Amino acid sequence: MAKICIMTTVHRRDDTRILSREGRSLARVYDVILLTADGLPEETIDGVRIRSVVTEKPRSRPERMLRTASIMFRAALAEDADAYHFHDPELLGVGMRLKRRGKTVVYDVHESISDTITDRDYLPAAMLRGLARAAGWADRNGARKMDAVVTVTPFLKERYDSWGCRTALVCNFPSLEDFPPPEDGAPREISMCCAGARVDYSRGIVEMLEASRRTGVPLHLFGKMHDAMERETAQRGGEGLVHTYGFVPPETVRRQMYSSLIGMVVEYPTGNAVNAYCVKLFEYMAAGLAVVSSDIPLWREIVEGADCGICVDPNDLDAVVEAVRRLAADPEEARRLGRNGRRWAEKQYNWAREEEKLLALYRELIE
Numbered sequence: 422m423a424k425i426c427i428m429t430t431v432h433r434r435d436d437t438r439i440l441s442r443e444g445r446s447l448a449r450v451y452d453v454i455l456l457t458a459d460g461l462p463e464e465t466i467d468g469v470r471i472r473s474v475v476t477e478k479p480r481s482r483p484e485r486m487l488r489t490a491s492i493m494f495r496a497a498l499a500e501d502a503d504a505y506h507f508h509d510p511e512l513l514g515v516g517m518r519l520k521r522r523g524k525t526v527v528y529d530v531h532e533s534i535s536d537t538i539t540d541r542d543y544l545p546a547a548m549l550r551g552l553a554r555a556a557g558w559a560d561r562n563g564a565r566k567m568d569a570v571v572t573v574t575p576f577l578k579e580r581y582d583s584w585g586c587r588t589a590l591v592c593n594f595p596s597l598e599d600f601p602p603p604e605d606g607a608p609r610e611i612s613m614c615c616a617g618a619r620v621d622y623s624r625g626i627v628e629m630l631e632a633s634r635r636t637g638v639p640l641h642l643f644g645k646m647h648d649a650m651e652r653e654t655a656q657r658g659g660e661g662l663v664h665t666y667g668f669v670p671p672e673t674v675r676r677q678m679y680s681s682l683i684g685m686v687v688e689y690p691t692g693n694a695v696n697a698y699c700v701k702l703f704e705y706m707a708a709g710l711a712v713v714s715s716d717i718p719l720w721r722e723i724v725e726g727a728d729c730g731i732c733v734d735p736n737d738l739d740a741v742v743e744a745v746r747r748l749a750a751d752p753e754e755a756r757r758l759g760r761n762g763r764r765w766a767e768k769q770y771n772w773a774r775e776e777e778k779l780l781a782l783y784r785e786l787i788e
Contacts, residue, residue, distance in 0.1 A: 422451060422452045423451050423452070423503040423788070424451065424452040424453075424454070424501075425447055425452070425453050425502055425503065425504050425505075425506060426454050426456060426500045426502035426504070426505045426506070427439060427443070427454070427456065427506045427507070428455075428456045428493055428497055428509075429457055429507065429508045429509055430457070430458040430479070430485050430489050430490060430493055430509055430511065430512060431508070431509040431511065432457075432509070433459070434455065434459055434461065434471050434473075435466070435671075437593075437671065437700070438508075438529075438573075439508055440469060440471075441467070441596065441671075442593065442596060443506070443529070443591075443779060444467065444469040445467040445469065446772075447469075447506075447780075447783065448467060448469050449468065450780060450783075451783070453470070454470045454471075454502070455470065455471045456474050456493060456500075457471060457472070457473045458473060458474055458475050458478065458479060458485065458492075458493065459473050460473050460475055460478045461473055474492050474493050474496040475489060490511060490512060490514060490515055493512065493515055494515045494518050494519070497515065503525065503787045504524075504525040504527060504568075504783065504786055504787050505519050505524055505525065505526045505527065506527040506571075507526070507527070507528060507529065508531065510530075510559075510560055513528070513559065513560065513563030513564070514563070516528060516563065516566075516567055517566055520566055525786055527567065527568060527569045527571060527782075527786070528567045528569070528570045528571070529570075530564075530570060530572045530573065530581065531573055531593075532577075532693050532697060533577065533692065533693055533696065533697075561584050564581055564586050567586065569587045569588070569786060570587065570588045570589075571588070571591050571779070571782070572588055572589070573590075573591065573698065574590075574592070574696060574697050574719075575590060576696040576697070576719075577696075578590045589778055589779070589781075590778065591775045591778050591779045593698065593700050593703075593775075594703050594770045594774070594775055595703050595771065595772060596771070596772035596773070597767065597773065599671070600675065600704065600766070602763065602767075603708065603709035603759070603763060607679070609679075609682045609752075609756070610639070610682065611639075611682050611683075611749050611752060612640065612641060612680075612681045612683070613629065613632070613638055613639070613640045613681065613682075613684075613685050613713075613745065614641045614643075614677050614681040614683065614685065614705075615629055615642050615684075615686075616644065616701050616704070617701055620642055620643075620644045620645065620646040620665075621646075621647065623691055623694075624687075624689075625685070625687035625688055625689065625715070625741070626654070627738075628687050628735060628738050628742075629685050629687065629741070630663060631738055632742045632744075633662045633663055634662065635742050636742060636745050636749055637662065638683070638745055638746075638749045639662050639664065640663045640664070640685075641664045641666070641681065642663065642664065643668075643674050643677070644667070644668070645667065645668060646665060646667065675704075678704065678705065679708050679709070683712075683745060683749070683755065684702075684704075684708070684710035684711070684712050684713070684730075686702050686713070686714050686715065686720070687713060687714070687715050687733065687735040687741055688717075688735060689715070689735050689736065690715065690717050690735070694715070696719065698719070698723075699714075699720060702720060702723065702724075703766065703770045705762065706762030706763060706765060707762075707763065707771070708759075709756075709759040709762060709763040710759050710762065711729065711730050711731075711748050711754075711755035711756070711758035711762070712730030712731070712758070712762065713730060713733060713741065713744045714731070714732050715733070715734075715735040716733055720732070726765075727762055727765040728761045729758050729761045729765065730762070731747065731748070
């Protein structure tokens, strides 16, 4: 049986795309090991063996990019896999070193690295632009040396195609194994659900909090929340309306999705958001929620095409509030939109379709 070594130094070992989707799918056909840098014990999940290459998680980004990356290379090489699949731009150097050893290497691109840098605010804007240009150059140079580049959106596929890379579009749509059909007539709380990796201003936190306060509709927030967000929530949250959970198991998030009426995805149109699919949008559809979505053209095409929600300008607070008010006042209409979303999740926006693309790529690469 061919062996595939997946690598990440940035993401959690239980990252949905890395483990629950790609890892689980590949493990049905191949021997799969996932190498991480989280310092956690070895374990096997869904047929994927998981091992940290360090005993302690790196304490800083420079340590992770330099020392940990070097350790990752040595550990990956020792696995002597038939193919290597990495998920972080900072591992491009590791990928190139593996290529020089004659290995088959796949680069999985989750987002535009240059746009990600310019979206941040931890350095002056001019410095961020310079870093973005340098990162973009390194990304292009490294990607062209890989055997294949896997992308999550058509925009990214077109970019890497234009650079002469061999690409495969494998969208990060939800697995219907994790999202069974909602039970017809099951009670749903008239509430909003927002599930993501983090909660901050660019994700529309102020707009969601104000929508909850003005309409009286409860809001359930999942994801990492910094101190400023916690203060914002405390100031705007209203009496008992806002419920925060932080990082919790995916099953807990899904349970709330199936219990709520409205799924919120009102992110600002930043560089990455404009050209990227939003994973939680498709998860809301799979769970049968009516969606309140940012009026980003790529997202609007999906929401309006499936007739599964309302698109609003995320910077227009009154529009966000009105959309929530409309759905809360007409639960039957919200349920109709939710059923439409679920129908399209089953028809098109699901992992089973994407899994076939991933497995087809590996059949071409190593069989």
